[in-house]
Structures are given as structure tokens and as C-alpha cells.
Amino acid sequence: MEPKSVTRLQPDIQEQKPRRRYVFLMSTPALLGLFMFLVIPFFMAVGMSFTDQRLLSPNETSWVGLRNYDRLLNVSGMVQEPVRDEAGQLVLDGDGQVEYPRLRTLLRSDPAMADYKLFSSWDLGEKRYIVLAKDPHFIQSFINTLLFVLLVVPLQCGLALALALLINRQLRGIFLYRTVFFSPVVTSIVVVSIVWSFLYHKDLGLFNHYLQAMSFGLIGPIDWLGDPAWSMPSIVIMSAWQAAGVQMLIFLAGLQGISPDLYEAADLDGAGPWSKFWHITLPGLRNTVVFVVISTTIQAFGLFTQVDVMTQGGPQGSTSTVMYHAVTKGFREQDIAYGSAISVIFFLVILGIALFQKRLFDSKGDK
Amino acid sequence: MADLKLTQVIKRFGDLETIHGIDLDIKDGEFVVFVGPSGCGKSTLLRMIAGLEEITDGDIHIDNECVTRVPASKRGVAMVFQSYALYPHMTVRENMGFGLKMAKVSKHEITRRVDEAAQILQLGPLLDRKPKALSGGQRQRVAIGRTIVRNPKVFLFDEPLSNLDAELRVKMRVEIAKLHGELRNTMIYVTHDQTEAMTLADKIVVLRSGNVEQVGSPLELYLNPANDFVAGFIGSPQMNFINCEVLAVTADMLRLRFPCGLETDMPAMTANVKAGDNLKLGIRPEHVLEDASGELVICVDVDVVEHLGGSTFVYADYAGDISMTLQVGGLSDINGKDKREISFNRHYCHLFNEAGKSIGLRKDALELKAAEKMLPMAG
Ligand SMILES: Nc1ncnc2c1ncn2[C@@H]1O[C@H](COP(=O)(O)OP(=O)(O)OP(=O)(O)O)[C@@H](O)[C@H]1O
Ligand SMILES: [Mg+2]
Numbered sequence: 133m134e135p136k137s138v139t140r141l142q143p144d145i146q147e148q149k150p151r152r153r154y155v156f157l158m159s160t161p162a163l164l165g166l167f168m169f170l171v172i173p174f175f176m177a178v179g180m181s182f183t184d185q186r187l188l189s190p191n192e193t194s195w196v197g198l199r200n201y202d203r204l205l206n207v208s209g210m211v212q213e214p215v216r217d218e219a220g221q222l223v224l225d226g227d228g229q230v231e232y233p234r235l236r237t238l239l240r241s242d243p244a245m246a247d248y249k250l251f252s253s254w255d256l257g258e259k260r261y262i263v264l265a266k267d268p269h270f271i272q273s274f275i276n277t278l279l280f281v282l283l284v285v286p287l288q289c290g291l292a293l294a295l296a297l298l299i300n301r302q303l304r305g306i307f308l309y310r311t312v313f314f315s316p317v318v319t320s321i322v323v324v325s326i327v328w329s330f331l332y333h334k335d336l337g338l339f340n341h342y343l344q345a346m347s348f349g350l351i352g353p354i355d356w357l358g359d360p361a362w363s364m365p366s367i368v369i370m371s372a373w374q375a376a377g378v379q380m381l382i383f384l385a386g387l388q389g390i391s392p393d394l395y396e397a398a399d400l401d402g403a404g405p406w407s408k409f410w411h412i413t414l415p416g417l418r419n420t421v422v423f424v425v426i427s428t429t430i431q432a433f434g435l436f437t438q439v440d441v442m443t444q445g446g447p448q449g450s451t452s453t454v455m456y457h458a459v460t461k462g463f464r465e466q467d468i469a470y471g472s473a474i475s476v477i478f479f480l481v482i483l484g485i486a487l488f489q490k491r492l493f494d495s496k497g498d499k
Numbered sequence: 500m501a502d503l504k505l506t507q508v509i510k511r512f513g514d515l516e517t518i519h520g521i522d523l524d525i526k527d528g529e530f531v532v533f534v535g536p537s538g539c540g541k542s543t544l545l546r547m548i549a550g551l552e553e554i555t556d557g558d559i560h561i562d563n564e565c566v567t568r569v570p571a572s573k574r575g576v577a578m579v580f581q582s583y584a585l586y587p588h589m590t591v592r593e594n595m596g597f598g599l600k601m602a603k604v605s606k607h608e609i610t611r612r613v614d615e616a617a618q619i620l621q622l623g624p625l626l627d628r629k630p631k632a633l634s635g636g637q638r639q640r641v642a643i644g645r646t647i648v649r650n651p652k653v654f655l656f657d658e659p660l661s662n663l664d665a666e667l668r669v670k671m672r673v674e675i676a677k678l679h680g681e682l683r684n685t686m687i688y689v690t691h692d693q694t695e696a697m698t699l700a701d702k703i704v705v706l707r708s709g710n711v712e713q714v715g716s717p718l719e720l721y722l723n724p725a726n727d728f729v730a731g732f733i734g735s736p737q738m739n740f741i742n743c744e745v746l747a748v749t750a751d752m753l754r755l756r757f758p759c760g761l762e763t764d765m766p767a768m769t770a771n772v773k774a775g776d777n778l779k780l781g782i783r784p785e786h787v788l789e790d791a792s793g794e795l796v797i798c799v800d801v802d803v804v805e806h807l808g809g810s811t812f813v814y815a816d817y818a819g820d821i822s823m824t825l826q827v828g829g830l831s832d833i834n835g836k837d838k839r840e841i842s843f844n845r846h847y848c849h850l851f852n853e854a855g856k857s858i859g860l861r862k863d864a865l866e867l868k869a870a871e872k873m874l875p876m877a878g
Binding site (some may be wrong): 391393394396397398399400401402403404407411412415416418 | 549550551570571572573576577578580582584585586587588589597598601602645649
């Protein structure tokens with residue numbers, strides 16, 4: 133407290149000026165990096181998303197307004213009647229199914245609809261409902277990403293908490309476990325992805341071998357990465373395993389911040405392990421949980437490497453993610469303007485979700 | 500309401516034995532205080548009674564029932580922690596009712612008992628607050644309230660007041676004494692503040708490095724400390740010790756020589772004493788007179804004088820390296836750096852043999868009082 137009162141006594145200007153200079157001096161390298169690699173590129177991306185710039189192109193770049201965003205987000209719907217003959221009878225195809233007019237012909241014939249492609253359709257009653265999008269891949273990738281986040285966040289956070297609870301005790305050699313659980317984090321995600329691709333292999337993979345051995349041949353073999361129903365869950369499991377170590381350490385720090393007296397008081401109060409977890413550990417970890425969930429969510433939205441290495445977005449687009457789509461469009465197809473538009477939209481979505489989560493946790497804490 | 504009995508209780512942490520076979524009998528409704536220097540095992544012993552620390556060897560009985568292997572929650576004890584250990588996210592009401600909730604007591608009954616305890620401790624207006632929004636003293640009361648609600652057989656307190664400021668400490672001490680008066684439960688209280696020990700206890704247990712040194716009422720420990728450790732620990736300021744040499748021994752008298760050469764006779768239990776032994780003579784600061792009016796007069800170099808108004812503390816050196824403290828009632832004319840004669844009377848002296856065991860005659864409060872009146876006092 134002493135130095136503070138001393139500074140108070142001195143005139144503000146004399147004291148503040150050199151200090152402010154140091155503040156700038158010290159933060160310059162970090163700020164420089166932040167601006168060069170984050171802030172400026174971000175604004176460039178925003179600017180580019182209103183143009184038709186391509187990565188390598190002889191053509192002059194020009195402003196196109198909101199065209200990229202329109203292409204990205206435009207979704208439309210349509211209801212089709214089945215094809216009927218002159219008598220008004222339903223025309224059946226070779227398999228005895230009701231026949232509908234060919235969609236492509238329909239879209240081609242209407243200039244306003246020419247840019248739309250089929251995203252999804254389903255038959256209900258004697259009608260066919262069709263969802264159209266200008267970029268169905270993006271919509272699919274967006275849904276995939278949301279699915280990934282919804283699956284991986286609870287799994288990864290739960291796993292991290294469970295591991296933290298397991299190793300939060302004074303046992304000899306506990307640091308060994310800590311290291312083991314943390315080691316996937318320091319392993320390159322590319323390496324991990326390649327190794328897991330082998331583990332997931334349909335015929336040679338370890339998982340299928342174990343599954344079959346343990347179920348006496350009843351289960352599997354599962355085509356983990358080749359089956360659209362399994363491909364995303366497979367990536368979820370692997371990602372959670374790979375990244376949980378970080379959250380585990382954060383939880384561990386949180387756990388060590390809870391006074392052991394509370395557990396002893398609860399012992400005397402007759403609380404069992406479950407009650408102690410529910411009434412002491414979880415409330416004690418509240419702030420940690422908020423931080424971990426928000427940071428994990430944001431991290432999960434950026435899913436790219438695992439997909440790129442293991443499935444390239446397949447099979448049938450079932451593992452394509454927004455990030456993957458952006459990179460594919462922007463760099464592999466060289467449509468950098470469109471890629472930028474994807475990033476901008478994506479940024480807004482993540483920002484919104486992070487703010488929403490924070491609001492949610494904050495309001496819970498107040499009650 | 501319960502008796503508590505410890506038989507040969509031992510605690511080892513790994514190879515390190517910190518409690519060495521303690522026997523203790525505590526009667527129903529007694530207020531027992533464990534005192535001792537830091538690290539002597541007070542908390543460990545208390546936690547073993549609570550069931551928070553495993554008992555390496557020996558037995559604990561509560562209400563004639565062996566609870567050595569009974570989990571904490573089933574022993575019928577409740578504990579107030581030094582850190583209060585209130586559940587931070589629960590309101591005061593929830594904190595106090597948590598134990599009952601865990602015991603599956605009905606909501607209605609919980610409310611009733613919490614309200615009752617809140618009434619005793621004047622916590623009524625605070626029931627809906629979180630611990631964060633309470634002062635230290637209020638938190639302490641909540642922690643006590645939490646134990647009252649459960650109506651335990653034995654209350655345990657581990658240095659409950661050490662986090663409070665001096666004023667609040669005195670206030671809470673009185674409240675705890677009042678509480679014991681009202682509830683009449685068995686209470687065990689750990690402290691290293693001996694004022695707390697003296698004022699609260701029916702019975703004080705003095706511990707030193709895992710052993711019981713003496714058990715007795717506060718006055719008993721003050722008048723008849725079993726050894727020099729207890730004598731030094733109980734009473735404030737600390738008792739003065741003077742090394743004396745035994746010159747001659749008779750059936751009930753010792754002839755002693757003080758470091759300054761003074762020779763005198765002193766009544767004692769002389770059974771195991773022989774000429775040439777070194778003894779420790781103890782005299783409490785409040786029994787030293789600031790002039791030569793007492794029976795035994797010695798000369799000291801006064802070092803520092805503290806005038807507190809109501810009393811005066813004098814710190815002096817005797818025979819070179821023995822420090823003597825005097826507590827003089829009221830004001831004193833002693834000045835720092837004086838050379839001065841002080842004195843004391845025989846019946847206030849304590850004698851300890853070379854092993855530290857008391858060999859003085861038993862003192863009795865009433866006899867002391869009577870002896871005091873007969874002696875010529877300084878005028
Ligand atoms: N978990 C433990 N492992 C090893 N030794 C321990 C442990 N807990 C306590 N001890 C030792 O046991 C002895 C008694 O400790 P305890 O906490 O009971 O002392 P205390 O009398 O309560 O002291 P204080 O007045 O400082 O609270 C100390 O020497 C301490 O180092
Ligand atoms: Mg202690």
C-alpha cells in the first residue's frame with residue numbers, strides 16, 4: 133500500500149507520462165503481431181468479401197456488393213406435385229414409386245431459380261417438399277459444425293472434468309498420470325489424426341478388432357470414417373480425446389482452489405461422494421466451467437485439421453465443416469472473396485454464441 | 500448429551516508418530532479446552548474425535564459406544580472450523596440446514612430447527628444472505644449455528660476465534676460461554692490463546708508434542724501445575740524461573756541457594772531430592788513485589804517498564820542472565836535502567852526438579868488467600 137500513497141502525492145503528469153510510455157513500449161511487439169496477423173487480415177477479409185477477387189487471376193477485381201453473401205446464405209423452398217397423366221392418374225416409375233418432375237429441368241427453365249441447387253427434400257403425403265440453397269455445401273457444413281460442437285463440447289468437458297477429478301489426489305506417481313493424460317495435447321494434431329485413421333480403419337483398425345473380440349463378433353465391423361452416420365461421431369471422439377488434456381489442467385487448477393475444509397464439513401454433515409460433488413465441487417468450479425465451456429466451444433467451431441487429414445469432408449459431405457468449406461473455396465478453388473465472406477459470417481456466428489453463453493452463465497450466477 | 504472417552508489413542512502419519520497414546524475422560528456436559536503450543540497435535544486429536552482423521556491405534560468411545568471405526572457423520576459430533584468452512588454458494592439458511600437435508604429430515608422440520616438456532620444466535624435477518632455478504636463474526640455465528648442445528652452429542656471447535664479481531668474475539672468468547680450454559684452439551688475447544696482456555700474451560704487439557712501434560716480445571720492448572728511446561732504455559736505473562744542449588748534436605752524442607760548467593764529454606768516434597776541437585780523455582784509475575792517487603796528479596800537490573808495504567812509490567816534481569824517479569828497492580832515508581840530490590844513470598848513459589856516435575860507443596864486457593872492476609876504487606 134505504501135508505494136500507492138506515495139504516487140498519489142506526486143503530480144499526475146510527472147508520474148503518468150513515463151509509465152504510459154512503458155506501457156506502449158512493452159505491448160508494442162504483441163500489438164504489432166496482433167494487428168499484422170489478426171486485425172488487418174480480418175478487415176481485409178471483410179473488404180474482400182464484397183468483391184469478386186480470386187487468388188490468382190488476370191482479371192481486374194471489382195465490387196460485387198452482397199453477391200457473395202447472397203450466394204452463401206440464400207435458402208429457398210419449393211413444393212412439388214407428382215406427375216400425372218392426362219387422366220389425372222399418378223405416374224409411377226419403374227419401382228412403383230410416385231414420380232416427380234425433374235428438379236434440374238425445373239430450375240433451368242426459370243432464370244430466377246437458376247442458381248439454386250438441391251439441399252434436401254422429403255416426400256410427405258402426395259407432395260414433395262424441397263429445400264434449395266445457392267450453396268448447399270455451406271449449409272451442410274454449417275449444420276455439421278453445429279453438430280460437432282454440440283457433441284464434442286459436453287464430451288470433451290465431461291472427460292476433462294472426470295480426468296481432473298481422478299488425478300486430483302495425493303498419490304505417489306500421480307504426476308505420471310497427469311503427463312499421460314496431457315500428452316495428446318502436445319502431440320501434433322496431424323500426427324494424431326493419421327494414427328487415429330489407422331485405429332478407425334474398417335478392416336485393420338484396432339477399434340474394430342476390439343469391438344469384435346469383446347462382442348464375440350456380434351458388433352461391427354463399423355466403417356468408422358466411411359459411413360456417413362459414423363464419420364462425425366468418430367471425429368468427435370478423437371477430438372475430445374486429443375484436446376481434453378488442456379481443460380483437464382484448467383479444471384485441476386479450479387479443483388485445487390476449493391478449500392478442503394468444505395469437504396470435511398460435508399463429511400460431518402453426512403454428505404456422500406455424489407452430494408459432495410454436486411454441492412461443493414460443481415459450485416466451486418462454476419467460473420472454471422464457464423471459461424472451459426466457452427473456450428472449448430470456440431475452439432470446436434474451428435474444426436479443420438482432423439477433417440482435412442482423415443476424411444476430406446466426406447463421405448457425402450458428412451464431415452465437411454465451415455472452416456473446411458472456407459479453405460476449400462478460398463484456397464483450393466481460389467475463390468478468396470467467397471472464402472472471406474464465409475469467414476466473416478462465421479466470425480459473427482461465433483461471437484454471437486460466445487456472448488449468448490456468457491450471458492446465460494452470468495444470469496445463472498446471479499440468482 | 501454424552502461422555503467421551505479416549506483410550507491410548509495414537510496417530511501416525513507414515514512413520515511419524517504425532518500423538519503418543521492419549522487417555523482422556525470427558526464427562527457429559529463438560530467444556531474441555533485443548534491448549535498447547537503450535538504443532539503439539541491439538542487439531543489432530545480433535546479431528547480424530549470428529550472422524551476426519553483416521554485413528555492409528557487406540558479407541559474412542561462416545562456415550563459408551565465405540566466409534567473408532569464409525570464415519571464422521573454417524574458419530575453425532577459437529578465441528579466449527581477455523582476457516583468457518585461455510586458452503587459459499589448456499590445461503591445461511593441452506594448452510595445451516597445442509598446436514599439435516601443430508602439426513603433426510605423433512606423440510607418443515609429443517610425450517611423449524613434452523614429458525615430456532617437462528618433465534619439463539621440472532622441470525623434471523625441474515626438467513627437469506629450468502630456467506631460472502633457476512634462479516635467475520637457473523638460467519639462465525641453461522642458456523643456455530645450449523646452445528647447447533649444438528650443437535651450433536653459433542654461440539655468440536657478448532658480455534659474458532661483466531662480469525663477475528665481482538666474485540667470481536669472477546670464478544671464471541673462470551674457468546675460461546677453463554678451457548679454452553681444454555682445447551683449444556685459436551686464441548687471440546689482447541690485454542691492456543693490461554694485467556695480463552697482459562698475463561699471458557701471446565702477442564703483444560705495441556706498438550707505438548709503429542710502427549711498430555713496435565714488435565715485439570717483452570718485454577719488447578721494455575722495453582723498446581725504438574726511440571727514446568729504447564730507452569731510456563733498457563734498464566735500470562737509467563738512464570739519466572741530461577742535456577743537454585745539444593746544445599747541441604749530435611750523431611751519437609753529444602754535449603755536453597757539462589758544465583759545471587761541468597762540462601763533460604765523452602766517447604767517441599769523432598770522424597771527424591773538430594774543435596775547438590777539443581778532445582779527450578781517458579782514465581783508468577785503477579786506474585787513478585789516491587790519492593791523489599793516480601794520474604795525473599797533479590798536485586799535486579801530493570802530493563803523496560805510498561806505502564807498500562809491499570810497495571811505495570813516490569814522486565815528486569817536477575818543475576819546477569821535470568822529475565823524476570825513483574826506485574827504490579829496500578830502505577831509504579833520503577834523506572835527503566837534502575838537497580839532495584841524486589842521480593843516475593845514463599846507460599847507463591849513453585850518448585851520443579853531436574854526433570855521438570857513439580858515438587859512444591861499443594862496449593863489451595865483459600866489457604867493462599869488466608870496466607871496473604873497474615874503477611875505484612877508493603878506499605
Ligand atoms: N497430514 C499430515 N501429515 C504429516 N504430518 C502431519 C499431518 N498433519 C499434521 N501433521 C503433524 O502433526 C503434528 C500436529 O499437528 P496439528 O495440526 O495437530 O498441530 P496443532 O496443535 O493443531 O498446531 P496449531 O496450533 O499450529 O494449529 C505437527 O507436527 C504436524 O506437522
Ligand atoms: Mg491446529
